[in-house]
Amino acid sequence: MNMQITKPKVAMNGVEVPTLLATIGFVGENPEAAKFQFRAKGEWVDGTFSRTTVNGYFGAGQEHERAEDFVAEGDHPAVLCGGDRAMTPPEMLLSALAACITAGIGNIASARQVKLTSVKTTVEGDIDLLGMLGLNSETRNGYNEIRATVAIEGDADAEKLAKIVQQSVARSAAFDMLKNGTNVQVEVA
Numbered sequence: 001m002n003m004q005i006t007k008p009k010v011a012m013n014g015v016e017v018p019t020l021l022a023t024i025g026f027v028g029e030n031p032e033a034a035k036f037q038f039r040a041k042g043e044w045v046d047g048t049f050s051r052t053t054v055n056g057y058f059g060a061g062q063e064h065e066r067a068e069d070f071v072a073e074g075d076h077p078a079v080l081c082g083g084d085r086a087m088t089p090p091e092m093l094l095s096a097l098a099a100c101i102t103a104g105i106g107n108i109a110s111a112r113q114v115k116l117t118s119v120k121t122t123v124e125g126d127i128d129l130l131g132m133l134g135l136n137s138e139t140r141n142g143y144n145e146i147r148a149t150v151a152i153e154g155d156a157d158a159e160k161l162a163k164i165v166q167q168s169v170a171r172s173a174a175f176d177m178l179k180n181g182t183n184v185q186v187e188v189a
Contacts, residue, residue, distance in 0.1 A: 009111065013109055038054070049074070049075045049086065054071075094124070104169075114164065125143040146178065
């Protein structure tokens with residue numbers, strides 16, 4: 001008789017794996033709990049400098065407030081008539097993609113019980129400002145191409161680490177929104 005004993009999954013890489021797996025199980029049985037709405041409130045400060053505050057969101061069937069606001073500041077570099085006091089909004093987009101892929105890697109590796117020693121996600125995007133500056137109506141305003149490179153190290157072989165990265169990209173909300181587009185509506189209040 002060959003009985004395989006499965007070791008229980010434990011916290012790893014700073015992720016409470018039993019809680020992660022319980023959350024996935026709960027949401028699988030209660031799909032309404034998966035409906036979230038995140039919010040951001042931007043405010044102009046001066047010139048091209050702005051400040052965006054994030055708090056309050058709806059998820060798991062109820063409203064949530066964080067203990068404190070998260071703040072992101074945006075500006076343009078001096079060469080684009082800004083004060084260079086913060087990253088540009090297009091750089092924030094690259095940041096969001098890097099953070100989303102990297103966070104997913106942390107969760108997925110932990111669920112697979114792979115101990116990570118290093119994850120570095122580099123994202124770069126090519127943009128032609130002719131469109132954004134109104135100098136060429138045929139040039140798009142945003143990135144023409146975005147590329148990401150993930151350098152990952154851990155206690156698994158290269159193939160297993162690559163599969164973790166691939167699953168993270170496949171499940172990344174930021175990647176999905178960029179790759180497949182998202183309907184965006186803007187109103188003037």
